[in-house]
Amino acid sequence: MKVRIEIDETLFEDEVVIRCRRLDEETQKIYQSLQEVKKETRSILFYHDNTEYYFPLDKILFFETEEHGVRAHTLDQIYDTQYRLYELEEMLPGTFMRVSKSTILNLQHIFSITKNLTAASVVQFSGTHKQVYVSRNYYKPLKSRLEEKR
Numbered sequence: 001m002k003v004r005i006e007i008d009e010t011l012f013e014d015e016v017v018i019r020c021r022r023l024d025e026e027t028q029k030i031y032q033s034l035q036e037v038k039k040e041t042r043s044i045l046f047y048h049d050n051t052e053y054y055f056p057l058d059k060i061l062f063f064e065t066e067e068h069g070v071r072a073h074t075l076d077q078i079y080d081t082q083y084r085l086y087e088l089e090e091m092l093p094g095t096f097m098r099v100s101k102s103t104i105l106n107l108q109h110i111f112s113i114t115k116n117l118t119a120a121s122v123v124q125f126s127g128t129h130k131q132v133y134v135s136r137n138y139y140k141p142l143k144s145r146l147e148e149k150r
Helices: 025-041 085-091 136-149
Strands: 046-048 051-053 062-066 069-073 078-081 096-100 103-106 110-114 121-125 131-134
Touching: 062 085, 085 096, 085 103, 096 131, 096 136, 103 131, 110 136, 131 136
Parallel strands: none
Antiparallel strands: 046 051, 046 078, 062 069, 062 103, 069 078, 096 103, 110 121, 121 131
16 A cells, blocks of 8 residues: 655645545545544534633533533533534544433543443543443443453
């Protein structure tokens, strides 16, 4: 496989083109890696009171659906967002994972998981009292994702 970088200062926006004879597993992995990089650099607009905020996604502990929409939780603040959970699920980087019908969490901020066989398990985050519940259907996939990180 050849890899080449061409610099064209007349371009309005950077563009990555993959040329291949056929779409094989290696090419698929390269494409997915590029998609992940694209997701990581994407920014989301957050709102609190009458102010708009722009900050890195890695500050987010979790997104949660509430009666007035989707809220983003950081260590010490709660922000509103204009997106629905299913939209966030598609656009967020791989460090985020859906863990219930109403919650997407950032895997990088998990401090502990208290397993409950009969009900939802509890995820706690370091440095805050905030916690979320992982439904039984999402518990095993969550554990698998955490094992991959180790």
